[in-house]
Amino acid sequence: LREIAKEKDLSGRKVLVTAGPTQEAIDPVRYITNHSSGKMGYALAKAAMLRGAQVTLVSGPCAIEPPPFVKLVPIVTAKEMFDAVTSVSFEQDIIIKAAAVADYRPAKVFDDKVKKQEGQMSIELEKTDDILQYLGENRVPGQFLCGFSMETQNMLGNSRAKLGKKHLDMVAANNLKVAGAGFQGDTNVLTLITQDEDVSLQLMSKEDAANIILDKILSIMKERKQ
Numbered sequence: 001l002r003e004i005a006k007e008k009d010l011s012g013r014k015v016l017v018t019a020g021p022t023q024e025a026i027d028p029v030r031y032i033t034n035h036s037s038g039k040m041g042y043a044l045a046k047a048a049m050l051r052g053a054q055v056t057l058v059s060g061p062c063a064i065e066p067p068p069f070v071k072l073v074p075i076v077t078a079k080e081m082f083d084a085v086t087s088v089s090f091e092q093d094i095i096i097k098a099a100a101v102a103d104y105r106p107a108k109v110f111d112d113k114v115k116k117q118e119g120q121m122s123i124e125l126e127k128t129d130d131i132l133q134y135l136g137e138n139r140v141p142g143q144f145l146c147g148f149s150m151e152t153q154n155m156l157g158n159s160r161a162k163l164g165k166k167h168l169d170m171v172a173a174n175n176l177k178v179a180g181a182g183f184q185g186d187t188n189v190l191t192l193i194t195q196d197e198d199v200s201l202q203l204m205s206k207e208d209a210a211n212i213i214l215d216k217i218l219s220i221m222k223e224r225k226q
């Protein structure tokens with residue numbers, strides 16, 4: 001019941017969260033994906049809902065229960081996520097992109113199952129559109145844009161570069177090589193990177209991390225009187 005008693009400091013706000021992996025088909029049987037579980041994004045969507053926000057959750061295929069009282073938009077591919085996000089992004093106050101979107105997809109999807117043959121085979125890949133980059137370049141005034149960043153080296157430098165390149169307000173950066181951080185577990189070790197500072201968070205549950213991310217977003221929005 002403590003959950004329900006949470007302060008409703010996001011009431012009246014529209015929050016869009018993306019979560020999970022995308023799947024990019026090779027043929028009717030196989031696809032390319034990644035290890036994202038969706039737990040961080042689902043924790044964010046739930047925390048925002050409990051704090052009174054009107055939440056839309058655009059999610060790739062995940063094995064976990066979606067939080068209640070959240071508008072779930074299930075998608076499979078990066079292209080579907082792009083379309084789902086951009087069709088509602090203009091009306092959002094806060095967008096948090098926790099999804100692990102495929103950067104590349106097979107250039108051609110085979111209509112029939114590819115049969116094995118002698119020797120090696122290769123698949124040509126083409127780039128997907130960067131959803132967050134698009135949102136940053138087509139900014140809605142007053143909207144808060146938070147990205148995630150997954151790195152295995154130079155986490156701070158690479159993640160700060162994403163903040164600038166994609167015109168974001170915040171990047172929640174993950175070092176996949178730190179114990180307790182990253183894709184599948186129930187905990188995370190994040191660094192919140194903004195224009196002004198880097199805040200390194202301790203190892204904590206994804207629920208706690210979600211609330212700290214929302215606290216930080218709200219405090220920046222308050223400073224800016226948004």
Ligand code: CTP
Pocket residue numbers: 078097098099100101102103128129130131132133146147148149150151162
């Ligand atoms: N992202 C996106 N659309 C893509 C790829 C990434 O919106 N096609 C978003 C992710 O949801 C995440 C942020 O961009 O919030 C950073 O993703 P990440 O994979 O860490 O970085 P990239 O910019 O894709 O660069 P790289 O994978 O090369 O590190």
Ligand code: CA
Pocket residue numbers: 101102103
């Ligand atoms: Ca990427």
